[in-house]
Amino acid sequence: MFSYTFHWNQAFRALPQMLDGALVTLEIALLSMAIGLALAIALTVFRLSGNRVLSGVATAWVEVARNTPALFQIYMAHFGLGNFGIHLSPFTALLAGIAFNNAGYLAENFRGALKAIPETQARAGRSLGMSSLQAFRYIVLPQMLRVAFLPATNQMVWAILMTSLGVTVGMSSDLAGVTQELNARSFRTFEFFALAAVIYYLIAKAVTLAARLLAARMFRY
């Protein structure tokens, strides 16, 4: 049955290259998470604003981000925007696609988290003379971020897994891209991709662990 000889040496020799790729993967995931978080807060403000146009934009964004494949969103950024004469590099397209996706999912998490914060708190803030934005910034937002921290951690892991989709739009510097290039040169598909899977697994676990330690420090009270 198994007449295939494994050549793990080749894969291990390429390990430094792949670890460089893993750094790029982590960089894209962190950047997309930072952008997604900022956008998600903006979307939440839009939704709360009561302005019909703004909350419509926010709802449409969340629905599209959650009901179409992440790969579709990356294709949209890479091929779709070409119609407007905007040609994004694979890196930017990947980042834009994942950030769009993150923003949609995080905004939905925030909506759930908002339910845990009594409305009377914002009103108390207003009656102390805060503007509605101040009340959001100083009273609602800190509590919302705290409740949404764990779901956001999951989204971070998702972002790391999503970066592997970059290879379909020609990304060659992240972990999946590097692995695919090595694979195209040597056809040791199983060895290279198994090693990549181990690295992805370790990154995902490290991020989960780091988030848990961070949460233990930040949310002591």
Next chain:
Amino acid sequence: MFSTALTWSDLAFLAHGAGMTLAVTAVSVAAGTVLGIVFGVIRFQFGPYWSAPLTFALDIFRSVPLLIQLVLGNALQSIAKLGWPPFTTSCVVLSLYTAAYCTEIVRGGIDSVPVNTRRAARSLGMTWWQDMRYIVAPLATRVSLPSWIGLTLGVMKDSALVLWLGLIELLRASQILVTRLQEPLFILLLCGAIYFVISLPIARFGRYLEERWSPND
């Protein structure tokens, strides 16, 4: 502005791709759910200590990108000389991926059934199997249904990745049309709309079942 080179046969091509997406999703969700129920019951019954190997194995499917899993699955089947077509490989990998998530949902559902209810069933003389079948299953299903619908929709979207193995599903079909007609935005919007149209009835059906099954809440 609204002229397009898209013909009816191109639309049929897209519809064919959508059919492939649906087929892969249906097979994977069906197989993944059965596996997930089995694994979920095992995880609950054996406790965290004895089911640790299973937990670890399933965790791998949730911590490694699906794209990598598909490539590995395909490489493995060719190493083992199974000679599977891409459709089979995709379905097997996606089923295991679904099962990994479904296990958590099932375990959570069983966990939500109060221990006293189950003890009451056993003290009425029900066997373990009867308890599972008539007490736990109905209660756990109600709790798990929303997450399960969410999982189904998620797998439907993730099934787009099988294009990497050469399967022509919805996204790949629209990509082929984009290459041929050079109208990326229009065709991709169409593709996104089809994804939307497919997932909407599933979400609606889930909400309908949820309302119907909880008349007393």
